[in-house]
Amino acid sequence: MPTTKVYVPRETTAVSVGAHEVALGIERHAQATGESVQIIRNGSWGASWLEPLVEVEVGGTRIAYGNVAPADVPTLFESGFLQGGEHPRRLGPTQGIPYLANQDRWSFLRCGAIDPGSVEDFKDHKGFTGFEKALAEGPEFVLEAVLKSGLRGRGGAAFPTGIKWRTVADAESDQKYITCNADEGDSGTFSDRILMEGDPMSLFEGMAIAGYAVGATKGYIYLRSEYPITYRILLEALDEVRDAGWLGRDIRGSGFDFDIDVHLGAGAYICGEETAMLESLEGKRGMIRYKPPLPAHEGLFGKPTVVNNVVTLASVPDIVNLGGEVYADYGVDQSKGTLAFQLAGNIKRGGLVEKAFGVTLRELIEDWGGGTASGRPVRAVQVGGPLGAYLTADQLDIPMDYEAFTAIGAIVGHGGIVVFDDTVDMAVQARFAMEFCAIESCGKCTPCRIGAVRGVEVIDRIVAGEDRELNLDLLAELCDTMEDASLCAMGGMTPFPVRSAVEHFPEDFGAGAGEERIHE
Amino acid sequence: MSQRQEVAVSTAQNAESLDLSPAMGIVEEMSPVTSGDIIPLLQRIQDAYGYLPPEAVLSVCEETGLPASKVFGVATFYSQFGMEPKGKHTVRCCKGTACHVRGGNRVLDTVEKTLGIRDGETTKDMRFTQETVACLGACALAPVMVMDNTYYGKMTPRRTELLLKEILKEES
Ligand SMILES: Cc1cc2nc3c(=O)[nH]c(=O)nc-3n(C[C@H](O)[C@H](O)[C@H](O)COP(=O)(O)O)c2cc1C
Ligand code: SF4
Numbered sequence: 001m002p003t004t005k006v007y008v009p010r011e012t013t014a015v016s017v018g019a020h021e022v023a024l025g026i027e028r029h030a031q032a033t034g035e036s037v038q039i040i041r042n043g044s045w046g047a048s049w050l051e052p053l054v055e056v057e058v059g060g061t062r063i064a065y066g067n068v069a070p071a072d073v074p075t076l077f078e079s080g081f082l083q084g085g086e087h088p089r090r091l092g093p094t095q096g097i098p099y100l101a102n103q104d105r106w107s108f109l110r111c112g113a114i115d116p117g118s119v120e121d122f123k124d125h126k127g128f129t130g131f132e133k134a135l136a137e138g139p140e141f142v143l144e145a146v147l148k149s150g151l152r153g154r155g156g157a158a159f160p161t162g163i164k165w166r167t168v169a170d171a172e173s174d175q176k177y178i179t180c181n182a183d184e185g186d187s188g189t190f191s192d193r194i195l196m197e198g199d200p201m202s203l204f205e206g207m208a209i210a211g212y213a214v215g216a217t218k219g220y221i222y223l224r225s226e227y228p229i230t231y232r233i234l235l236e237a238l239d240e241v242r243d244a245g246w247l248g249r250d251i252r253g254s255g256f257d258f259d260i261d262v263h264l265g266a267g268a269y270i271c272g273e274e275t276a277m278l279e280s281l282e283g284k285r286g287m288i289r290y291k292p293p294l295p296a297h298e299g300l301f302g303k304p305t306v307v308n309n310v311v312t313l314a315s316v317p318d319i320v321n322l323g324g325e326v327y328a329d330y331g332v333d334q335s336k337g338t339l340a341f342q343l344a345g346n347i348k349r350g351g352l353v354e355k356a357f358g359v360t361l362r363e364l365i366e367d368w369g370g371g372t373a374s375g376r377p378v379r380a381v382q383v384g385g386p387l388g389a390y391l392t393a394d395q396l397d398i399p400m401d402y403e404a405f406t407a408i409g410a411i412v413g414h415g416g417i418v419v420f421d422d423t424v425d426m427a428v429q430a431r432f433a434m435e436f437c438a439i440e441s442c443g444k445c446t447p448c449r450i451g452a453v454r455g456v457e458v459i460d461r462i463v464a465g466e467d468r469e470l471n472l473d474l475l476a477e478l479c480d481t482m483e484d485a486s487l488c489a490m491g492g493m494t495p496f497p498v499r500s501a502v503e504h505f506p507e508d509f510g511a512g513a514g515e516e517r518i519h520e
Numbered sequence: 521m522s523q524r525q526e527v528a529v530s531t532a533q534n535a536e537s538l539d540l541s542p543a544m545g546i547v548e549e550m551s552p553v554t555s556g557d558i559i560p561l562l563q564r565i566q567d568a569y570g571y572l573p574p575e576a577v578l579s580v581c582e583e584t585g586l587p588a589s590k591v592f593g594v595a596t597f598y599s600q601f602g603m604e605p606k607g608k609h610t611v612r613c614c615k616g617t618a619c620h621v622r623g624g625n626r627v628l629d630t631v632e633k634t635l636g637i638r639d640g641e642t643t644k645d646m647r648f649t650q651e652t653v654a655c656l657g658a659c660a661l662a663p664v665m666v667m668d669n670t671y672y673g674k675m676t677p678r679r680t681e682l683l684l685k686e687i688l689k690e691e692s
């Protein structure tokens with residue numbers, strides 16, 4: 001009897017809803033019935049709301065079964081799911097699932113498709129072709145391609161990657177470093193994790209290309225400690241890639257050396273900020289450094305260092321392979337290419353959606369997300385993590401575009417989208433933002449360290465109705481001070497969610513007090 | 521009593537009872553230990569003891585020559601490190617925005633009620649420690665809870681209670 005390939009994700013969200021148990025159930029059942037299956041623990045396609053999403057390969061086509069519970073396994077076998085049989089959980093061919101079919105997959109092209117631990121599978125899906133081309137064409141070619149692509153940092157600050165790489169390439173030094181920021185601390189974001197769990201080798205490939213382009217031989221991945229599954233997958237994949245000779249000394253006979261170490265963070269949001277991350281990599285407290293010098297000039301251990309986000313780096317291999325222009329064909333104006341948006345909060349279909357810039361929040365929330373999970377109207381949306389502004393239901397048609405968002409006092413950031421329905425109390429959210437800053441502040445500068453604590457107190461007084469007008473003025477002034485005088489974006493951007501909450505939702509801060517509020 | 525005195529007293533009290541060999545073994549394995557290794561070093565010590573016993577950390581400082589001020593500075597900066605003994609199990613509930621809107625508070629309340637402890641506390645019988653986290657990165661299936669590195673998505677108060685009671689029952 002031929003062996004049937006069955007894919008069951010080993011990705012954190014899938015595992016959190018029973019993927020391990022499902023995989024085990026399928027294996028045992030197949031043993032009992034004498035059917036031959038090969039279970040592949042792939043990554044997630046990003047349709048988290050369908051997890052565990054089990055796929056069976058039938059005649060070269062993958063047939064998906066969604067939200068499979070361990071208890072479904074017996075009936076799946078009875079329905080002949082190994083031959084793609086009918087079953088209430090059957091969704092049809094994976095490629096036909098509308099949530100996935102309508103995306104612009106670039107960085108996440110292989111996520112879900114491949115076995116993250118297999119170099120062979122990676123290569124079958126064009127893995128390492130970007131690296132090979134880079135080695136053949138030379139560093140200058142890579143730097144040009146990345147610049148032409150218009151790629152901007154996906155970690156939040158959206159700085160042009162090509163310019164950053166050029167700066168490091170031009171720096172004179174005996175040693176340079178490539179560091180990958182995998183701290184992913186923003187609540188409501190998980191694209192870095194999905195990428196590392198689904199296609200870790202594309203990150204290694206991107207880092208190796210970066211190293212080759214700027215003249216660095218050593219790379220570090222700074223991974224947050226809250227990602228234990230990711231950590232294991234990264235280490236296993238690194239071993240495979242080293243064994244296959246794609247990392248290490250004299251890679252594929254090119255004379256180029258490059259290797260990667262994974263460092264675990266220790267639970268500090270601020271270590272996502274690049275200079276704090278470098279301090280932490282050096283074994284110190286994660287305190288922000290003054291800039292200048294830029295990390296590109298004096299970064300890790302004082303050497304010229306590239307700091308890039310996971311998705312930024314994983315976007316590079318295909319930019320080199322297909323050409324910067326091809327990437328730049330996606331997107332709008334200054335926001336070229338694609339972004340992996342992450343839908344969470346009060347939303348029916350949470351997950352990852354990679355789309356070209358220019359897509360609107362409404363399309364993402366309604367067409368992909370299916371609206372709120374509660375079925376109630378959307379009242380507020382926070383984009384870009386805990387330091388991102390709250391948008392109103394009237395702002396959903398603004399295209400996803402760095403500049404368009406800046407114009408309305410908001411950020412796109414790392415692409416996290418958290419949806420709230422009309423039961424949300426925005427004063428609670430504003431307080432949460434200040435409290436978060438107070439807890440996570442590194443403590444180096446006063447506006448942030450003290451300001452955030454005072455901010456919580458002022459909001460408490462406003463909500464309690466104490467000298468409301470006076471305290472609102474005080475809050476506005478405090479926000480201005482934090483924005484202007486903080487050393488980094490932690491204190492500098494906490495005013496974004498606070499101010500937007502006060503401005504767009506004054507009724508939650510006691511305006512028109514005495515009127516009945518619907519959202520109690 | 522000042523905090524420093526307290527540490528000193530508890531250090532003296534535990535000095536005889538604490539087995540330092542795991543910590544020394546880690547130092548030996550990682551040797552030569554430089555200041556760049558402080559975080560992985562502390563992570564391994566914490567893995568071995570379940571927490572960072574101050575006396576173990578002090579001995580490691582002596583052994584390696586790393587300044588205690590520096591090592592304790594790092595240990596107190598990061599929320600992952602704790603100098604108090606932890607329970608056999610650690611329950612971590614997500615307090616991030618995405619979990620909050622999906623009823624994360626109710627899961628947290630259930631943990632607190634079932635175990636009778638609050639954020640950062642450990643049950644008297646040393647079986648459970650409870651912590652809150654700003655985001656566990658599984659936000660699409662909120663609310664999320666983690667028990668000893670096992671993720672639970674789409675958590676409900678009911679499932680939380682069942683899970684905790686199952687562990688309590690199995691182990692009693
Ligand atoms: C408080 C704070 C937290 C941050 N957290 C992250 C993070 O978790 N991951 C990340 O890639 N960038 C984060 N950043 C942005 C980094 O400082 C930096 O801009 C980025 O890693 C550079 O890579 P990129 O150009 O590829 O985006 C954070 C910034 C701040 C101010
Ligand atoms: S703004 Fe906050 S986090 Fe940033 S340097 Fe100042 S105290 Fe540290």
Ligand code: FES
Binds near residue numbers: 614618656664
């Ligand atoms: S907000 Fe709870 S897991 Fe991210």
